[in-house]
Amino acid sequence: MTSLVAVDWGTSSLRAARIADDGAVLEERSSTRGILTVPAGGFPQVLQETCGDWLADALCLVSGMAGSRQGWREAPYCACPAGFAEVAQSLTWIAPGRIALVPGLSCEHAGVPDVMRGEEVQVFGAMDLLRQRDGTFVLPGTHSKWVRVREGRVQSFATFMxxxxxxxxxxxxxxxxxxxxxxxxxxxxxxxxxxxxxxxxxxxxxxxxxxxxxxxxxxxxxxxxxxxxxxxxxxxxxxxxxxxxxxxxxxxxxxxxxxxxxxxxxxxxxxxxxxxxxxxxxxxxxxxxxxxx
Structure with a gap:
């Protein structure tokens, strides 16, 4: 597999990791340059400052709020049900083949939409780590997510503030x-x-x-x-x-x-x-x- 630079870019912080072919984390970095601190057009420079030395000949996948309307570029949500394949096909490419934003997920309850951006990556990671294709995944936080997974795909989820x-x-x-x-x-x-x-x-x-x-x-x-x-x-x-x-x-x-x-x-x-x-x-x-x- 092409070497991977994984980036979790949130509202108030930025984390990055260099990941080996077998999934092992080789090195991690973090900064306080969340999306709210980045001026318009400044995302490429901040990424370069954070982990530019990792990016040569590497695939860089960016999850979290960098794909929001306030971020680098809006990455449209991928509608549930969705699994690895649907999300991979819905990436928003900043630099084709090199840098992409992960889209986040959306679902509806009684005609009202719900969304997550960044948590979907954590669910997919948990599924892979635990070899679990079915179950309920809970992501506590400011806006907690309850995610229902069946046969390796997120069927729906609910947000609690x-x-x-x-x-x-x-x-x-x-x-x-x-x-x-x-x-x-x-x-x-x-x-x-x-x-x-x-x-x-x-x-x-x-x-x-x-x-x-x-x-x-x-x-x-x-x-x-x-x-x-x-x-x-x-x-x-x-x-x-x-x-x-x-x-x-x-x-x-x-x-x-x-x-x-x-x-x-x-x-x-x-x-x-x-x-x-x-x-x-x-x-x-x-x-x-x-x-x-």
């Missing part, structure tokens, strides 16, 4: 007055209590206020309240998914996947966790698919 909702409640609601300014270490007992209460209350609109009343009646201390609120928000996400799966694959940062694994385990759902290796494996698998087409 859980991380953003937590930040809004944590920093800009009445609850902020009783929560510590800095995020304390996870209190597992308070967190799982929040997860359980989310299942019983039926709505985050109702359960969120309990973070205030528990403080008012001195039934929970401020450091624990942050974990409790986190449990409420993540618990609401799990409640909304219902009994969709009895096991899931989590993909994301170690700290966040650990919270989701704890919440899932509390509700009797098993979880396998992967980190950044899923991104590099996904881009490598797409490059390998290109060679076969």
């Amino acid at each position: 859980s991380g953003e909702c937590y930040a809004l409640l944590r920093q800009h609601s009445i609850l902020a007055r009783t929560l510590p300014a800095e995020e304390p270490p996870l209190d597992e007992a308070a967190f799982t209590r929040g997860v359980h209460h989310a299942q019983d209350s039926g709505s985050l609109l109702r359960s969120a206020f309990s973070a205030r009343t528990l403080a008012l009646f001195d039934r929970m201390q401020p450091p624990a309240l942050a974990s409790y609120l986190s449990g409420l928000v993540i618990g609401e996400e799990l409640r909304a998914r219902g009994s969709e799966a009895r096991s899931v694959v989590l993909i994301g940062s170690a700290a966040l996947t650990a919270r989701y694994a704890l919440a899932l385990r509390t509700l009797g759902v098993a979880a396998t966790s992967l980190g950044s290796e899923a991104t590099w494996r996904g881009l490598w698998a797409l490059a390998r698919t290109l060679e076969k087409t």
Whole structure:
């Protein structure tokens, strides 16, 4: 296989990896030059500054927000169901045969579109690493994604604004007055209590206020309240998914996947966790698919 430079270019950061023919990561680099810091027309220069010495005679696949309207060039979404072949065929080429943007995926629920850009590569990487062609893949974050995969293709997915909702409640609601300014270490007992209460209350609109009343009646201390609120928000996400799966694959940062694994385990759902290796494996698998087409 042609040598590969894999790039994950997000809103606030840029990561790149040089990947061997067998999928091994030879070297990684990162910078704070996310797409919001790049002026119009500046993407080629930033890429060159980050990993230009890797690019000679290499294929470069770029995933993430670089393919958005605010990025290098808009890469139209690939509609679900979609697998390796469909995404490989939908690449937007910046330099034919050399540099391409990965398109992201779209699906619809009741006539309303949903999208992901960057997470699809992580799902494909997890599928390849785990040799798993069916299942539910969960990508926690600011906008969490629940992805349903069947026979090696993403059938559909759903987005939950859980991380953003937590930040809004944590920093800009009445609850902020009783929560510590800095995020304390996870209190597992308070967190799982929040997860359980989310299942019983039926709505985050109702359960969120309990973070205030528990403080008012001195039934929970401020450091624990942050974990409790986190449990409420993540618990609401799990409640909304219902009994969709009895096991899931989590993909994301170690700290966040650990919270989701704890919440899932509390509700009797098993979880396998992967980190950044899923991104590099996904881009490598797409490059390998290109060679076969």
